Amino acid sequence: MERHGGRILADQLAIQGVRRVFSVPGESFLAALDGLYDVGIPNIVCRHEGGAAMMAEAYGKMTGAPGVLFVTRGPGATNAASGLHVARQDSTPMVVFVGQIARSDRDREAFQELDYRRFFGPLVKWVAEIDQTERLAEYIARAFHVAVSGRPGPVVLALPEDMLSARADIPDLPPPARLPPEPGAAQVGAVAEALAQAKRPLVVVGGPHWSAQAATDLARFAGALDLPVAVSFRRQGHMDNRHPCYVGDLGVGMNPKLGARLAAADLVLALGTRLGDTATNGFTLLDPTRPGPRIVHVHADADELGRVWRPDPGIAQPAPAMVAALARLNGRPVPWGAWRAEARAEYEAWTTPRQTPGAVRMEAVIAWLSAHLPEDAIVTNGAGNYAAFLHRYFAFKRHGTQLAPSSGSMGYGFPAAISAALEHPGRAVICLAGDGCFQMTLNEMSTAVQHGARVVVIVANNGRYGTIRMHQERRYPGRVSGTDLANPDYPALARAYGGDGVVVTDQAEFPAAMAQALASTLPFVVELQLDPEALATGFTLSEARAMGEAGAG
Known part of the structure; x- marks a missing residue:
């Protein structure tokens, strides 16, 4: 059945399981608004594109599915950039649809014209402009795939106004079939071997893909081996902070004693985190240019392994999949019980409130x-x-x-x-x-x-x-x-x-x-x-x- 591009887009969003979108409306994508009206996907109308982008990013964080954002061309797109930067640095899946000028007016500095490939290139995983109404379903299916694959992140699709309002008779495309990741025995064995050789291990947890089940698996794995677990900046919800193996967060204003333990560890098991400058206090606690602890790095994106640190080994797996496998390991006597207990005591002392001035504290x-x-x-x-x-x-x-x-x-x-x-x-x-x-x-x-x-x-x-x-x-x-x-x-x-x-x-x-x-x-x-x-x-x-x-x- 022939449909205009906005209806093709909205139907494709429904197939992808999108339950709401966030937007600030613009005349450049009226056909998309019309398609959303027919399909019935709720549209959360916001007051500024930056706020709308942050709402969509938060949706991606909460659900693991891409948050969807619609903004208009020019100022709308530039206003949204702050939220896309959050999504990129936080590894959050997003799909952003940006209105664009008519195809016939390109390269004349038409009203609100921008080259989105150049503008968004450093901020997102992939940016494209759709020239043919017949290819809308293809591009949208790819955008959702890219947003969640490997290290998740934001994707931008620019929609020329005339392309979006044109009509085409094309079939919809279903989402790609996915098998859940499963670490192999050799990968799990490599982590177990590294732990067997350690005396002062520290597990550092962060990044995307986590769930309530992953948090449960992490607690079981850490508890069975009495491992101290730190989290990276603003990932404190990855583990119950009351658990005796939880020892704090490696972030801005971190406990100096926890930072010292990171520097003194002989094994860092990095699960999902990129182990960046915030977690390492500007690469001073760990320095990629100098000898340091053995780092076993588990990350969903193979391109992250070896980019900053020399992993030994690097394992390209989503961290929760590896944690689920590690949680099945049997507990055994370990030489670092006192190391873990001291780290927990330091965390509890650090979180005992220190009084500040004022009637409200x-x-x-x-x-x-x-x-x-x-x-x-x-x-x-x-x-x-x-x-x-x-x-x-x-x-x-x-x-x-x-x-x-x-x-x-x-x-x-x-x-x-x-x-x-x-x-x-x-x-x-x-x-x-x-x-x-x-x-x-x-x-x-x-x-x-x-x-x-x-x-x-x-x-x-x-x-x-x-x-x-x-x-x-x-x-x-x-x-x-x-x-x-x-x-x-x-x-x-x-x-x-x-x-x-x-x-x-x-x-x-x-x-x-x-x-x-x-x-x-x-x-x-x-x-x-x-x-x-x-x-x-x-x-x-x-x-x-x-x-x-x-x-x-």
Whole structure:
């Protein structure tokens, strides 16, 4: 049956199992909007392409299936780039459809014209422009395959307006058949052999493909062999943090003692993580140019093996498949019991809250959340000084309860929370945001209200870009430039959008504020008025300034 290109596209999305798309509409893809209308795939209409892209990325993180985004040509595409960067660095599958000028107007700098192959090339796994309506199904099938294969990531398809509105009579294409990966006996034996020779092993877990079953398998494998397990930056939901083998996260503001253990290990079993600069403190704890521990590297993308580290061996498998096989190994006496126990004790000491100044204290806020939120509550965040408190003091208890950008993107937490609330409407969804972080995407409050996303946003308001100010005070003490903020009344702003909120000025008020927030059927903002002196490092601004003056920064 002859269909226009927008209907062919929408039918193909349905075949791929797409359950919702995120968009900011544009006249360049009206035919696609028409196709979505016929097929009935929900379209989450957003207020800015950056927020829409982050919602789609969060969907990919949660489900393992590509998040789908529609944006218009030119400004729409460039606005979306921030979310694609998150997807690339976080190995998250996405398929992005970008409107394009008519084919006959190419290379004339037509209205909003961009060469998407050149613009998106460094950001995505694959970018293409579809010239023939007859090839839409082919390109879309390939895009979904590329997005999830190997190391997952974003894919961009540009849709010339006239191609999309043209009609064609073509069959649909089903998704490719896939067999689940299964490590061979030699691969599992290589890991077991490396462990048999180790005295100070450290398992480092990260990357994509994880699931609740994978988290269970990891706990069983680590428990049977009494192995210490660290996670990479913002992957704390990969293992129950209460497990005695969990020893912390190798991220920004990591426990220095955990970093020292990474440097002192004689075997690093890297499962799914790329073991990049954040996990290694800028390649200082481990240096790819110098001798170090034996690294057994398991990663789904063979091209990642040997790209930075010399693995011994490198195993091209999704980490959860390998962990499932390792979980079947029998336990045995090991020589590193004390090594694991000491690492766990250091983690517990590190996560004992250290008091910061002020009537409202972030360490107490996070400790309360960790103790009182449901175990399946989803916690999201962007980037900022406030996030270090979350990483340090919150115990993630189940897989899929942490949504955060390893790329360090500000503004991510709120769109991610909206996406999470739409995907899991029965679960508590909490967004932690700084005042600078929240203001980058708070216009998506309109999206949350329109689509019924129940989210709680806890805004850490210290009146500044806190992380940048911290570094500024240490490097250029007393010379404040470009880091102060003027802030709105956040609860009043939420009410203006149709949500609700309260201000917390004393720690004793916080439990009641959270009870009101969690009971609300509306998007809800809890604004924490913080002492500007408080820093996530455990130092005050005055102490950081003094360190800078003493040359210790």
